[in-house]
Amino acid sequence: MKNYTIAVIEGDGIGPEITAAGMQVLEAVGKKYGFGFTFNKVLAGGCAIDKVGVPLPEEAVHTCLESDSVLLGAVGGPKWDTLPGHLRPEKALLGIRKALELYANLRPARLLPELKGACPLREAVAEEGFDMVIVRELTGGMYFGESGRRFGLGGEEAFDTECYSVAEIERIGVIAFELARSRRKNLINIDKANVLESSRLWREVMHRLKERYPDVQYSDMLVDNAAMQLIRDPKQFDVVVTSNMFGDILSDEASQITGSIGLLPSASLGETKRGLYEPIHGSAPDIAGQDKANPIATVLSCAMMLRLSLDQPEAAQDIDDAVSRVLAKGCAPPTSPLPAKRPSPARK
Ligand SMILES: NC(=O)c1ccc[n+]([C@@H]2O[C@H](COP(=O)([O-])OP(=O)(O)OC[C@H]3O[C@@H](n4cnc5c(N)ncnc54)[C@H](O)[C@@H]3O)[C@@H](O)[C@H]2O)c1
Incomplete structure (x- = not known):
């Protein structure tokens, strides 16, 4: 029987509760489809700081590298908020992404029919629904470019540099085109090619790649227009590919318009099959240990793992369908960070 080794970073706050639910679902679906799991728990985040003094012990990285994939709950909480930057729980996330060379972040944003009422967009837009995946470059661009402070003629200055190589753009582009090919075959590239040289190179590389994917309908969109289109007409998006910084901002915007941030999964991928x-959502310290945490985002992350890393698409679909059935029964998430939409007279 096929057996997968999964490194599990429970992390802090509700992390242990939601990862426990994820493991339970993986075991159940494995039993049904004839494969098994070995779960190796890994210490990382605030709990690692408490136990061994660092957010990401060497051993944790080693266990993740030896695994077929990594399941992560969430890290952080007010207890560690005053620590210096290099000792913050979030350092564990950056460290693990770097060690595993996870350069592609996939964030699906889908408006579930049961949660249309929580969508903050116009009623007509919510009624049409939307289902997109944002593919964000994760290990390059402005967040990793040269930065610093200096004194110029006008006094103190600060600078950050956006730099992308052809190879970095190509590898994220391939992930996005392949994903589009497996969905509705539509890819929108988002950049700022009218102003930024890095965006112009980004666009050139995407245009070269599109020749290899004639079955995928490809187009470009400037990031300022994309920010507007996401709230005006989100159903036009299927797969979106963009740089680290634009992806950071747009993926948060996209998750907010689903009205269900507590239900959204994500995947981070690299050159190998192994993903994280x-x-x-975060570690929700306000509800930790109270049996209030909604595990659905973690359960859907497990479905993504089965589909993208473990080559078990049927089992993945089974989990997605089960979640839809649960939501259709009216088991709404216990809490949603967004307030329920109030009826507005202007919308009538
Ligand atoms: N990837 C990560 O590990 C990650 C991501 C974001 C934030 N964080 C960290 O998490 C901590 C808390 O951050 P925050 O409060 O800004 O965001 P959060 O997502 O943890 O919580 C925001 C709100 O949503 C609720 N919520 C979140 N997930 C939920 C779930 N599964 N079920 C029910 N309710 C849920 C919380 O109770 C809270 O009211 C911070 O230390 C932050 O740095 C970690």
């Missing part, structure tokens, strides 16, 4: 899968 986690819900997009």
Whole structure:
């Protein structure tokens, strides 16, 4: 029987509760489809700081590198907020992404029919629904470019540099085109090619790649227009590919318009099959240990793991369908960070 080794970073706050639910679902679906799991728990985040003094012990990285994939709950909490930057729980996330060379972040944003009422967009837009995946470059661009402070003629200055190589753009582009090919075959590239040289190179590389994917309908969109289109007409998006910084901002915008940030999964991928899968929400310290945490984002992250890293698409679909059935029964998430939409007279 096929057996997968999964490194599990429970992390802090509700992390242990939601990863426990994820493991339970993986075991159940494995039993049904004839494969098994070995779960190796890995210490990382605030709990690692408490136990061994660093957010990401060497051993944790080693266990993740030896695994077929990584399941992550969430890290952080007020207890560690005053620590210096290099000792913050979030350092564990950056460290693990770097060690595993996870350069592609996939964030699906889908408006579930059961949650249309929580969508903050116009009623007509919510009624049409949307289902997109944002593919964000994760290990390059402005967040990793040269930065610093200096004194110029006008006094103190600060600078950050956006730099992308052809190879970095190509590898994220291939992930996005392949994903589009497996979905509705539509890819929108988002950049700022009217102003930025790095965006012009980004666009050139995407245009070269599109020749290899004639079955995928490809177009470009400037990031300022994309920010507007996401709230005006989100259903036009299927797969979106963009740089680290634009992806950071747009993926948060896209998750907010689903009205269900507590239900959204994510995947981070690199050159190998191994990926890191986690819900997009944080450690929710306000509800930790109270049996209130909604595990659905983690459960859907497990489905992404089965589909993208473990080659078990049927089992993945089974989980997605089960979640839809649960939501259709009216089991709404216990809490949603977005307030329920109030009826507005202007919308009538
Ligand atoms: N990837 C990560 O590990 C990650 C991501 C974001 C934030 N964080 C960290 O998490 C901590 C808390 O951050 P925050 O409060 O800004 O965001 P959060 O996502 O943890 O919580 C925001 C709100 O949503 C609720 N919520 C979140 N997930 C939920 C779930 N599964 N079920 C029910 N309710 C849920 C919380 O109770 C809270 O009211 C911070 O230390 C932050 O740095 C970690």
